Amino acid sequence: MAELWQQELQRAIGSVDRLAGYAFLGTDAQLVENKFRTLVPEYYLNLIDKSDPEDPIAKMAFPEVKELLSGSTALRDPIGDLSRQVAPRLTHRYPDRALLHVTNLCPMYCRFCFRKNLMNEKEEELYVGDFQPAANYLSAHPAVRELIFSGGDPWMLGDHKLSELVDLFLKSAPQLEILRFHTRMPVTLPARITDGLISAISRMGKKTIVVTHFNHPREISEVAKRGISKLANAGITVLNQSVLLKGVNDRTEILQDLFRGLGSIGVLPYYLHHCDLVSGAEHFRTSITAGQALWRSLRGTIPGYLLPEYVLEIPGAIGKVPVAEPYVKALGGGVYSLEHHGTKVEYRDPV
Ligand code: SF4
Helix, strand or coil: CCCHHHHHHHCCECCHHHHCCCCCCCCCHHHHCCCCCCCECHHHHCCCCCCCCCCHHHHHHCCCHHHHCCCCCCECCCCCCCCCEEECCEEEEECCEEEEECCCCCCCCCCCCCCHHHHHCCCCHHHCCCCHHHHHHHHCCCCCCEEEEECCCHHHCCHHHHHHHHHHHHHHCCCCCEEEEECCHHHHCHHHCCHHHHHHHCCCCCEEEEEECCCCHHHCCHHHHHHHHHHHHCCCEEEEEEEECCCCCCCHHHHHHHHHHHHHCCCEEEEEEECCCECCCHHHCCCHHHHHHHHHHHECCECHHHCCEEEEEECCCCEEEECCCCCEEEEECCEEEEEECCEEEEEECCC
């Protein structure tokens, strides 16, 4: 018998044909589906204002034809997951952490997603192969003390499979101290947060951290709050990373409400990401200057512990840096020099 969250997933809307009547939906939206999948759980659909043609929640969930217009700087793999791949499904960018690509499935395909190209490709380069070689790699690299289960959404695996995966890695790499899960399920399908899930991701003597992904205060529903409490009551630390998205949350009062709202449910805002150079998501990217002005407007208006670090992922797999001098230097005309660990990269605002 499928669990409640699995039943919800089976009922999720997988085509724009079933979204008639939503004011946001453009006439050519179905053209996008040949390239990027659509999936919206009913729960998330209920957060949308059907009559609003500019609804920020709909913008994150529904395809629009702008996704087919890629800017010249947009990338298929903006943060270089593939160039830092060290074993099937494993990316190793920082010395003490590694990232496991558990699945290319999600309960919702967010239109801004930085992995949207890799997740939608038939070859699924990032998501093929057994997990054992990745476990062997970690066994041979004892400096890695934290494993990040990412995806897609790692919680798409059933409890049993998830638990087996955790055990496989802890057996091969007992030095792992922290199990970190990057998931948007508390936002898109909070019914996933069950006792079975908590058992699957928790282990005696290891710390479990969940990094979730609320982008708008309207995503903090009563159901989401209950899910977060369940995690917190189990001793799991919950952090949040948001992406700055044009037309969704690029206003001071929206970000204030978002970060205060997260604080009130015990979730600490960890990063505010400048939108990556994603092919198919350029329409979500703000200019650096606009992002910096917004971030400055938040300073002093919310408690410092609720103000996330504003960061930008340097294209080319180098890592993320604060969106400020000396890492980001304006050269004029919307062009910037990004510098980290001696490597310089030119970066351009969207046209
Ligand atoms: S849930 Fe995460 S990985 Fe999946 S589409 Fe959304 S942002 Fe991308």
